[in-house]
Amino acid sequence: MAKNSLASPVDLVVIGGSAGSLDVILRMLPPLSHDLRFPVIIVLHRKSTFDSSLSDLFATRTSLTVKEAEEKEYLRPGVIYLAPADYHLLVEKNLTLSLDYSEKVNYSRPSIDVTFQTAADALEGNLAGILLSGANADGALGLKTIHSAGGITAAQNPGSAEMPYMPNQALALSVVDYILNIDEIAYFVNKLSDSKTKFHSE
Amino acid sequence: MEQNALKDTDVETLLNDLLELYGYDFTEYSKASIKRRVNRLYILDRFLSFAEFRYRIKADPDYLKRFVEQITVTVTEMFRDPPFYKSLRENVLPTLGTYPFIRIWHAGCSSGEEVYSMAVLLEEANLLHKSLLYATDINPEVLDKARKGIFSLAHMKQYSENYISSGGKKEFSQYYTANYDKVIFDDRFRKKMIFSTHNLVSDRSFNVFQLILCRNVLIYFDKDLQTRVFDLFEESLENLGFLALGSKETLRFSNIAARFKQTDKEKIWRKIA
Numbered sequence: 129m130a131k132n133s134l135a136s137p138v139d140l141v142v143i144g145g146s147a148g149s150l151d152v153i154l155r156m157l158p159p160l161s162h163d164l165r166f167p168v169i170i171v172l173h174r175k176s177t178f179d180s181s182l183s184d185l186f187a188t189r190t191s192l193t194v195k196e197a198e199e200k201e202y203l204r205p206g207v208i209y210l211a212p213a214d215y216h217l218l219v220e221k222n223l224t225l226s227l228d229y230s231e232k233v234n235y236s237r238p239s240i241d242v243t244f245q246t247a248a249d250a251l252e253g254n255l256a257g258i259l260l261s262g263a264n265a266d267g268a269l270g271l272k273t274i275h276s277a278g279g280i281t282a283a284q285n286p287g288s289a290e291m292p293y294m295p296n297q298a299l300a301l302s303v304v305d306y307i308l309n310i311d312e313i314a315y316f317v318n319k320l321s322d323s324k325t326k327f328h329s330e
Numbered sequence: 331m332e333q334n335a336l337k338d339t340d341v342e343t344l345l346n347d348l349l350e351l352y353g354y355d356f357t358e359y360s361k362a363s364i365k366r367r368v369n370r371l372y373i374l375d376r377f378l379s380f381a382e383f384r385y386r387i388k389a390d391p392d393y394l395k396r397f398v399e400q401i402t403v404t405v406t407e408m409f410r411d412p413p414f415y416k417s418l419r420e421n422v423l424p425t426l427g428t429y430p431f432i433r434i435w436h437a438g439c440s441s442g443e444e445v446y447s448m449a450v451l452l453e454e455a456n457l458l459h460k461s462l463l464y465a466t467d468i469n470p471e472v473l474d475k476a477r478k479g480i481f482s483l484a485h486m487k488q489y490s491e492n493y494i495s496s497g498g499k500k501e502f503s504q505y506y507t508a509n510y511d512k513v514i515f516d517d518r519f520r521k522k523m524i525f526s527t528h529n530l531v532s533d534r535s536f537n538v539f540q541l542i543l544c545r546n547v548l549i550y551f552d553k554d555l556q557t558r559v560f561d562l563f564e565e566s567l568e569n570l571g572f573l574a575l576g577s578k579e580t581l582r583f584s585n586i587a588a589r590f591k592q593t594d595k596e597k598i599w600r601k602i603a
Contacts (some may be wrong), residue, residue, distance in 0.1 A: 198578065198580075199549045199578055199579065200552075200553060200556075212578055215549075215578060218360070218362040218363055218366065219362060220360065220361055220362045221338075221361060221362070226360040226362050226363050226549065226550075227549045227578050228360075228363045228366075228403065228549065228550070229403060229405055229546045229549070229576075230363075230367070230403040230405055231405055242366065245334075245366075246362045246366065249334060249362070249365075250362065273334070
């Protein structure tokens with residue numbers, strides 16, 4: 129797979145996190161550019177009782193539209209989609225979203241791996257994946273799939289993570305291009321949105 | 331699990347085989363989901379090549395059963411989304427009670443957990459004696475499980491909690507008998523159930539109902555197929571009948587939306603025209 133071209137390096141950013149990542153996202157949202165030219169998908173492990181109020185909470189931190197992902201909806205640039213509790217969220221090749229209530233993956237539903245892997249497949253590598261704090265191995269294989277497909281990968285610096293296990297799992301697979309501190313994540317996403325920036329995978 | 335052992339074209343080839351040889355049509359299922367299911371099975375069953383996998387599906391009828399069972403999602407639970415069941419108790423069953431005879435269709439019932447949940451609700455509303463629950467699925471294997479009414483004891487703690495959150499006032503364990511690690515639901519429930527294979531993709535309407543439940547099935551279908559299934563439901567529903575969908579499914583953008591009215595914030599619609 130060819131590296132991302134200068135004209136269109138990244139068409140989607142997927143972010144996954146588990147324990148300790150909620151606060152990271154809340155800190156990442158305010159500095160995000162309000163005209164991101166790609167959609168952002170966030171997959172967070174949470175209790176299934178924690179309903180759609182999470183998207184309302186996120187919406188208070190950014191002027192970008194934040195919404196819970198709905199099945200069959202088209203991804204739109206500048207919109208932040210949150211995987212609903214207790215469903216896997218899949219990205220289709222026609223850039224719509226699918227929900228799936230199949231078995232948990234890595235004890236998780238939504239599973240970060242499922243979203244990352246289907247997104248890598250759908251975008252043919254023209255995407256970036258960021259893995260945050262967590263106490264679970266979910267997401268590492270997904271990041272590997274993004275990496276193999278030619279996408280850009282990043283993980284939260286385990287030293288800054290409340291639960292370093294998850295980013296460490298990805299680092300152990302040697303599939304992480306960028307290691308980011310909490311305050312660098314929004315900057316990183318904004319840079320991806322700036323089409324003049326050339327990112328390198330190695 | 332690695333996602334992409336099989337290519338899109340491999341998956342298409344298999345789906346075409348299934349349609350041509352067996353009449354199972356998965357070609358209008360959501361692509362990413364079906365690809366993931368097929369890949370998952372390929373890896374789970376340790377096939378070494380696509381050719382071997384394809385041959386096995388074509389040549390081994392037992393493996394075909396496994397294939398269909400494994401690529402369709404059969405995950406379900408009793409009283410899943412307790413507020414939904416609470417709404418059935420409070421808003422739907424009182425209306426159904428006014429009918430002399432109640433016909434309910436569980437479309438895509440999988441191993442039957444929702445059907446037994448409904449039977450419990452009906453009994454508690456004193457309606458079970460005049461109800462008939464039609465439960466259908468594409469997958470004969472899961473229907474066998476549903477028909478037996480035997481479930482794992484390990485799940486009962488969660489199901490009791492769901493039952494209580496749904497407004498259940500009894501001891502949930504009174505509805506089943508436990509034996510070793512299994513429970514069997516009382517015969518009086520099973521007597522009111524009819525299990526049958528039915529394929530929402532290709533089969534027609536077979537009766538008219540006052541309530542149709544089809545929860546977390548349509549999410550696996552593409553838009554065109556969803557449209558046809560909505561038509562099938564509309565055709566199979568009595569006027570003023572109810573249609574219940576999964577918590578992330580909606581009629582809102584569908585072809586039949588104008589003839590239905592959502593009853594409350596749960597995913598329950600009433601046919602009004």
